[in-house]
Amino acid sequence: MPGPIQSIERAAAILRLLSGRSRRLGVAELSGELGLPKGTVHGILRTLQQVGFVEQDAESGKYQLGAALLHMGSSYLDGNELRTRALNWADALAARSGESVRIGTLHESQVLIVHHVFRPDDSRQALEVGTLLPAHATALGKALLAHHRYIATDMARNDLQTFTASTITDIYRLRRELDEVTEKGWAGDQEELYHGIASIAAPIEDRRRVVVGAMGISGATERLCDDGRPRPELIGYVMETARAVSRELGAIPW
Amino acid sequence: MSEKYVASIDQGTASSRCIIFDQAGRIVSVGQKEHRHHFPRPGWVEHDPEEIWSNVLLVVAEALENASLTRDDIAALGIANQRETTVLWERRTGAPVHRAINWQDTRTDHLIHELEGDEGQDRFRRRCGLPLATYFSGPKIRWLLDRIPGLRERAEAGDVLFGTIDSWLIWKLCGRHVTDVTNASRTMLMNLETLDWDDELLDAMGVPRSMLPSIQASASVYGEARSAPLAGVPVASALGDQHAALVGQTCFSPGEAKCTYGTGSFLVLNTGEEPIFSASGLLTTMGYKLGEDQPATYALEGSIAVTGALVQWFRDNLGLIGSAPEIETLARTVEDNGGCYFVPAFSGLFAPHWRSDARGVIAGLTSYINRGHLARAVLEATAWQTREVVEAVNADYPVKMTALKVDGGMTANNLLMQFLADVLDAPVMRPIVAETVSLGAAYAAGLAVGFWPDQSSLREHWHKAAEWLPRRNGANVEKGYRKWKKAVARTVNWVDEDDEE
Numbered sequence: 001m002p003g004p005i006q007s008i009e010r011a012a013a014i015l016r017l018l019s020g021r022s023r024r025l026g027v028a029e030l031s032g033e034l035g036l037p038k039g040t041v042h043g044i045l046r047t048l049q050q051v052g053f054v055e056q057d058a059e060s061g062k063y064q065l066g067a068a069l070l071h072m073g074s075s076y077l078d079g080n081e082l083r084t085r086a087l088n089w090a091d092a093l094a095a096r097s098g099e100s101v102r103i104g105t106l107h108e109s110q111v112l113i114v115h116h117v118f119r120p121d122d123s124r125q126a127l128e129v130g131t132l133l134p135a136h137a138t139a140l141g142k143a144l145l146a147h148h149r150y151i152a153t154d155m156a157r158n159d160l161q162t163f164t165a166s167t168i169t170d171i172y173r174l175r176r177e178l179d180e181v182t183e184k185g186w187a188g189d190q191e192e193l194y195h196g197i198a199s200i201a202a203p204i205e206d207r208r209r210v211v212v213g214a215m216g217i218s219g220a221t222e223r224l225c226d227d228g229r230p231r232p233e234l235i236g237y238v239m240e241t242a243r244a245v246s247r248e249l250g251a252i253p254w
Numbered sequence: 255m256s257e258k259y260v261a262s263i264d265q266g267t268a269s270s271r272c273i274i275f276d277q278a279g280r281i282v283s284v285g286q287k288e289h290r291h292h293f294p295r296p297g298w299v300e301h302d303p304e305e306i307w308s309n310v311l312l313v314v315a316e317a318l319e320n321a322s323l324t325r326d327d328i329a330a331l332g333i334a335n336q337r338e339t340t341v342l343w344e345r346r347t348g349a350p351v352h353r354a355i356n357w358q359d360t361r362t363d364h365l366i367h368e369l370e371g372d373e374g375q376d377r378f379r380r381r382c383g384l385p386l387a388t389y390f391s392g393p394k395i396r397w398l399l400d401r402i403p404g405l406r407e408r409a410e411a412g413d414v415l416f417g418t419i420d421s422w423l424i425w426k427l428c429g430r431h432v433t434d435v436t437n438a439s440r441t442m443l444m445n446l447e448t449l450d451w452d453d454e455l456l457d458a459m460g461v462p463r464s465m466l467p468s469i470q471a472s473a474s475v476y477g478e479a480r481s482a483p484l485a486g487v488p489v490a491s492a493l494g495d496q497h498a499a500l501v502g503q504t505c506f507s508p509g510e511a512k513c514t515y516g517t518g519s520f521l522v523l524n525t526g527e528e529p530i531f532s533a534s535g536l537l538t539t540m541g542y543k544l545g546e547d548q549p550a551t552y553a554l555e556g557s558i559a560v561t562g563a564l565v566q567w568f569r570d571n572l573g574l575i576g577s578a579p580e581i582e583t584l585a586r587t588v589e590d591n592g593g594c595y596f597v598p599a600f601s602g603l604f605a606p607h608w609r610s611d612a613r614g615v616i617a618g619l620t621s622y623i624n625r626g627h628l629a630r631a632v633l634e635a636t637a638w639q640t641r642e643v644v645e646a647v648n649a650d651y652p653v654k655m656t657a658l659k660v661d662g663g664m665t666a667n668n669l670l671m672q673f674l675a676d677v678l679d680a681p682v683m684r685p686i687v688a689e690t691v692s693l694g695a696a697y698a699a700g701l702a703v704g705f706w707p708d709q710s711s712l713r714e715h716w717h718k719a720a721e722w723l724p725r726r727n728g729a730n731v732e733k734g735y736r737k738w739k740k741a742v743a744r745t746v747n748w749v750d751e752d753d754e755e
Binding site: 078079080081083084085087088091092094095096116117118120121122125127129130 | 278280281577578579580581582583663665666667668686687688689717718719720721722
């Protein structure tokens, strides 16, 4: 049996480096990390680029994982696909909880809202699909970060922005909270983004049990919380619905 | 009333579903099963009525089981169904004499031309509101009576019965031979003013009255289910699916309209208690009749043959996307359609043009156009076609539509819904219960047994789940619409006499 193929090993090492950090790397950085000549790294990158596994940023000339690879990988799910599959469940959650529902995916260190169901009280509300929310200050964001810790690690490079007095700005506190989120299976936000608004969210898993999104409710603190804690029946609705969407995506039933 | 729920059967073209609703009109449980399609010849589409019946029983049982409910929890059963699909069965045995002929089936094409005679496709429009077309049940009955030896005699003797799918299911459920006004209005045999079978239409179509069900209101206790899993539950509503959606969207006032976006799309406008005969190529049809003592409500309907089907075609025949929702992702890779317009006249143009000699066109192609532009053009085709139907509605019906209530699978597409609002220059609203067909049948059944007191109590359940407001870009929209119309003009007169159809 022949030994491992060196160029494939090197290509894998490059892909691992590009996936390990949520940022772009240049040829010089990669060759430094791998201890390989720049020319060798460049040759491998060009091949990976041709097959769509890496992409080169036009401005900086740096490399990042390509769309083809992301499509193949289990962590990628088209946001429009997610919305379509979750549509009926999200409606049901809004109807049951009486609150507005959002589904989000991670977009670097922010949450991209891919679906929004109005609070069913016919008050004036605007569709928020396409907007970005800070991950560290929302239940959706924390539910996602708990399962994508490398992004949380990456976020520590910059200061966490303050929105209210309750916003978690200390990375160690955020990490402890994410540990709790993983353990409990849901995340909360107590007026951490807006005064008077709380939110509850739970992760959505795909068929390989990779977290591909999060869904949750948000609304006035007095409706969502009792004595400063999210109301258990609302947590139950959110977790049940997120599990139902996960089942819809083919996650192993449990 | 101790029962807490209403069950609703949606017997559709692709599958049968049972949805159970609570008193607030919320979905409690769902059961679903697809059935087979039979294509014995090109253009022929059939279902097995027995398979549909056994699937209906299965999905009802599944829905009950999923929510741990029994028949004692169910106040009433409602039925919404694919329209026009035609079943003939023996009165004595209940056995179908032929497979159900699906509404899409075009075998009556020649018969339609024969029936048109010198008067053309609008020969019966004043009586039944419909143009002669292959969809409707009357010609399908005639075809079967002509082709199956001895069938006409048995039908005249009352030994063979006709029903649309609602009738077939009510017969199987409670042994009564009835239909509702909405389903009857799709046969071309019912007089829109009298709401009874019309002797002149029966004569012209060659269908004996003895085989037809009695016509009742859409909300009415037709009987009680005789066997498990719903033994004893009142069967209390029947509506054609698009009419059910009108009720599910609570479009109870004249001028209110809904559009259901699926494979094809159906815009239905409530026109009140008088039928309006269209001069713009729309169908005049029943809205609903919610109680034997309630007035009948009429509607105008504009059907668009190819909407979601174009996205499926784009996925399956061009392979540019892996799943239907991905079209939005692809469309968002570009800013606009790049000047490209896609008119999906795959089997001719329907409302409001009615040109069977038209075929599809992609217009405005340049070397600049890429697959993102094509994806945009595919989505925009649905919005432009809706605009054409809305303009036809506005021509027939004096009250301007102020907002459009939408439902169906394509409402998950935000880019399309926003574009639709822009193109119509009106807000587009999606309700929180997207399953408006099932909900409408549940509402009608619930009204019939007093589970809900009145229509206004149902309106309170309607909540906006999303709203797309028109963005002010009038000049661009009007230019786009002008181009669309030019593209439409390029589809007609394509089919030649010697083309094999």
